[in-house]
Amino acid sequence: MADCNIPDTKTILIQRTLRSGQTVRYPGHIVIMGDVNPGAEVIAGGNIVVLGHLRGIAHAGAGGNQQAIVAAFKLEPTQLRIDNHITRAPDGQKWHPKQPEIASIKNGVVVIEDYHSSGDKHLTLYQA
Amino acid sequence: MGEVIVVTSGKGGVGKTTTVANIGTGLAAEGYKVVLVDTDIGLRNLDVVMGLENRIVYDIVDVVSGNCRLKQALIKDKRFEELYLLPAAQTKDKTAISMEQMKELCANLKNDFDYVIIDCPAGIEMGFKNAIAGAEKAIVVTTPEVSAVRDADRIIGLLEANDLEEPKLIINRIRPDMVKRGDMMDIDDMIEILAIDLLGVVPEDELIVISTNKGEPAVLEKTSKAGQAYKNISLRITGENVPLMHLESHAGIMKKLRKLLGV
Ligand SMILES: Nc1ncnc2c1ncn2[C@@H]1O[C@H](COP(=O)(O)OP(=O)(O)OP(=O)(O)O)[C@@H](O)[C@H]1O
Ligand SMILES: [Mg+2]
Numbered sequence: 001m002a003d004c005n006i007p008d009t010k011t012i013l014i015q016r017t018l019r020s021g022q023t024v025r026y027p028g029h030i031v032i033m034g035d036v037n038p039g040a041e042v043i044a045g046g047n048i049v050v051l052g053h054l055r056g057i058a059h060a061g062a063g064g065n066q067q068a069i070v071a072a073f074k075l076e077p078t079q080l081r082i083d084n085h086i087t088r089a090p091d092g093q094k095w096h097p098k099q100p101e102i103a104s105i106k107n108g109v110v111v112i113e114d115y116h117s118s119g120d121k122h123l124t125l126y127q128a
Numbered sequence: 129m130g131e132v133i134v135v136t137s138g139k140g141g142v143g144k145t146t147t148v149a150n151i152g153t154g155l156a157a158e159g160y161k162v163v164l165v166d167t168d169i170g171l172r173n174l175d176v177v178m179g180l181e182n183r184i185v186y187d188i189v190d191v192v193s194g195n196c197r198l199k200q201a202l203i204k205d206k207r208f209e210e211l212y213l214l215p216a217a218q219t220k221d222k223t224a225i226s227m228e229q230m231k232e233l234c235a236n237l238k239n240d241f242d243y244v245i246i247d248c249p250a251g252i253e254m255g256f257k258n259a260i261a262g263a264e265k266a267i268v269v270t271t272p273e274v275s276a277v278r279d280a281d282r283i284i285g286l287l288e289a290n291d292l293e294e295p296k297l298i299i300n301r302i303r304p305d306m307v308k309r310g311d312m313m314d315i316d317d318m319i320e321i322l323a324i325d326l327l328g329v330v331p332e333d334e335l336i337v338i339s340t341n342k343g344e345p346a347v348l349e350k351t352s353k354a355g356q357a358y359k360n361i362s363l364r365i366t367g368e369n370v371p372l373m374h375l376e377s378h379a380g381i382m383k384k385l386r387k388l389l390g391v
Binding site for chain 2: 021038
């Protein structure tokens with residue numbers, strides 16, 4: 001998984017669904033407890049985490065952060081941007097994610113992977 | 129003290145005026161005292177749909193600008209004693225009235241009526257702001273099209289920002305055959321995005337067009353499926369618990385119900 005630790009960055013928590021026409025812009029991380037509907041836009045200097053369905057536009061690492069990530073319970077954005085990389089689902093095709101996913105830049109391209117909350121961290125915890 | 133309900137949609141032509149005429153008539157048929165307010169200034173047509181066009185002398189702009197008394201501008205319906213229409217002005221534009229004036233007008237009307245139902249113009253500009261200014265509740269109308277749902281979502285956001293919380297949804301012009309074939313947006317998909325309570329689903333129905341042209345709301349037409357849907361919606365507005373009609377229910381909702389009931 002990408003290194004999503006961006007130190008010294010503040011986080012804002014949005015406790016509602018963003019509807020069409022609504023925008024959230026924040027220099028740090030953005031966590032949304034709700035959906036991001038089509039026509040809504042989230043722009044973060046850091047990471048974007050959506051505890052819901054992301055169908056609108058998400059731009060993480062805006063202003064030059066290649067390490068930023070976008071994660072959602074259902075990652076189905078109209079368009080996804082990380083730093084200055086822009087991606088979207090191929091025309092006529094839709095992402096139908098079945099589980100939480102995470103998008104990041106790897107080797108210069110945006111890749112989307114299943115999000116596994118378990119793994120390394122737990123191991124180190126148990127070992128300690 | 130009555131209730132002020134605005135019927136809105138964002139996108140034009142999805143059935144706001146049809147909805148206002150039908151639920152207004154439906155509520156009057158149940159014995160409630162109802163006034164319909166057309167705020168689509170410059171493009172009025174609620175009067176035509178109600179078949180009352182030839183009775184208009186004064187309009188809403190005359191009322192708020194003091195050219196006449198409120199009672200003089202209210203037009204009594206042909207069918208129901210306690211159903212009235214306050215028509216929009218046709219020769220002026222949407223700036224002919226202010227939000228403050230709308231608030232005052234609504235406050236006056238709800239003293240005399242059980243339901244004040246406001247027909248909102250399309251769009252999100254002044255006309256929309258005026259229409260919602262005096263409302264306490266909102267009904268959002270959409271059709272099963274991506275663009276209409278997108279606009280409905282935008283409108284719900286604006287309603288919430290104006291303290292009109294928990295608007296209710298009407299999905300109009302559903303064609304069960306197309307939904308079955310997967311050619312039309314599914315009710316569940318729309319509700320998943322909009323995430324508000326469903327007040328009812330109205331099918332596509334030729335009788336709506338016929339009744340609109342005759343100036344007789346379909347809700348009074350027993351053979352009209354759309355009319356029956358509007359009747360059920362009217363009852364739900366009064367607080368009655370009316371289940372969705374058969375054509376309204378479909379695989380998705382049934383699946384959910386079964387899941388809920390554990391069968
Ligand atoms: N369920 C339906 N079945 C068939 N036709 C319908 C149905 N609902 C509405 N219509 C037709 O669609 C057209 C538009 O409806 P209506 O005027 O109520 O929309 P509106 O949202 O008020 O439009 P506007 O934004 O212009 O005010 C009308 O011709 C009406 O007869
Ligand atoms: Mg209309």
